Amino acid sequence: MTLALDINRLCKTYKGGMEAIRDVDLQVKDGDFFALLGENGAGKSTTLGIVCSLVNKTSGSVSIFGYDITTQASLAKRQISIVPQEFNFNNFERVKDILYQQGGYYGLPPSLVKERATKYMKKLGLWDKRKEQSRTLSGGMKRRLMIARALVHEPRLLILDEPTAGVDIEIRHSMWEFLTEINKQGTTIILTTHYLEEAEQLCRNVAIIHKGSIIQNTSMRNLLHQLKGQTYIVESSHTLPNEVNGDFYKSHRIDDNFLEVHLNTDYKLNDLFKDLDSKGIDISSIDLKDNRLEKTFIELTK
Amino acid sequence: MSFSELFNSFYTIFYKEVARYLRLWKQTFVPPIITMSLYYVIFGNLIGPRIGEMDGYDYMSFIVPGLVMLSVITGSYGNVVSSFYGNKFQRSLEEILVSPTPSFIIFLGFCVSSAIRGILVGIIVILVSLFFTELKIHSLGAVVLVACLTSFMFSAMGMINAIYANSFDDITIIPNFVLTPLTYLGGIFYSIKLLPEFWQDVSLLNPMLYIVNAFRYGMLGKSDIPLLHAYSIIIIFTIVLSAACIYMLDRGIGTRS
Structure with a gap:
């Protein structure tokens, strides 16, 4: 069985001694649609930050499709993409330039980058806005842009950190459909969300992180069965x-x-x-x- | 990453940066033209004739190389420090950090583009000087070499500043309180031979002195200090600062939690 993500005994203590996560073990299968749930400050973003190399781990190991993020960083990073909670694109760049640049950072040739950027702008309804500065987009459009940007290098593992926060129901449902479609095509998805009906509807497996530790890691069906x-x-x-x-x-x-x-x-x-x-x-x-x-x-x- | 992938990554960062400062030409290229024109008018045309010759050259010719270097330094340093910190502040730097782009490519992308801005500003300032004095080039090779190395060196220095910066205040402290005073005391407006012996020795501790004099040699063929010392200092600083930058990016200092 191929593991898309394999986390073992992962710990992170920030400067000042704040222990964000402790001995986190988490395995996500290739092709899964996985929910990582937890309250604010439970350790979700720290865990995902380490997986995406935005946070330095204190100890433990993380592999993405078998590539260790420390010793095989370049190979591991090619497999993964993240849609963070907060908008983190340059507000003054045009929509299409943000996508072109993303492809460039992954070393893709310009012709391929343009082809993929066009494909995802059309799929996510951004085509008409491609020449506009990203700061002029609505909240929902910005969320779509984040997803399109994450897909330009066609990652095998897509991490979505609250992708539908603050978007209206219509856009949320269209995003669900889109995510289900790319998951069916083979992309493994890890989702964190505070909209639990979203996780229930989309995800097959689920882990719950509480105060820096994983307290549940099971299938959605098993978890719901625990309800009294x-x-x-x-x-x-x-x-x-x-x-x-x-x-x-x-x-x-x-x-x-x-x-x-x-x-x-x-x-x-x-x-x-x-x-x-x-x-x-x-x-x-x-x-x-x-x-x-x-x-x-x-x-x-x- | 293969060579072509590395090149694509580098070119993406480089192109983005160059496009940014060309798009903002009113902020990036017009201010040095105005500032340096004022220097030429006030120090060269108005005060210069009263000072007379400096090291055998009329005062205007003497100050041009130093003012060009001042522009190159502020242009390259200012570009990378504001751009890299801006990316950090907006968190758009994360786009690059999560990608497989290696640290040395991130460093080269930002620093080469900033060095080119410094050189472009230097060329503009030289062109402006033609309205006030005759252009003298003693050694074109020395002029190009010193301008390129200096521009790159200060880009690396600016990047270190941006890596450590946690606020917009932090990116103005070094240029205002360290770089500008050192540059002014680095022999732009005077020859250190005019100073008492003690202050001449103190001046030798200022790296700007070596840069200004190496560039002045390229233009006028005169220098207060041996050229070998000047080149060695510039090259050593460039290598050390570049290595420090790449190390910090690699370790995530200032960029990762």
């Missing part, structure tokens, strides 16, 4: 009784027609429907109250 229960909002077309409770669920009445029901994980929705039906309550709609991953995440990191 699930809360639903049930709507009835008739007035609800004041109290509705069962052996395997608890509920409280929100108003005449809405009920919040907490269902134990060992039971299915069918069981709930049957029980409510036996109590003469009809159900016109049902919705999840919380995002499942969000709930698991909060339980694990509290």
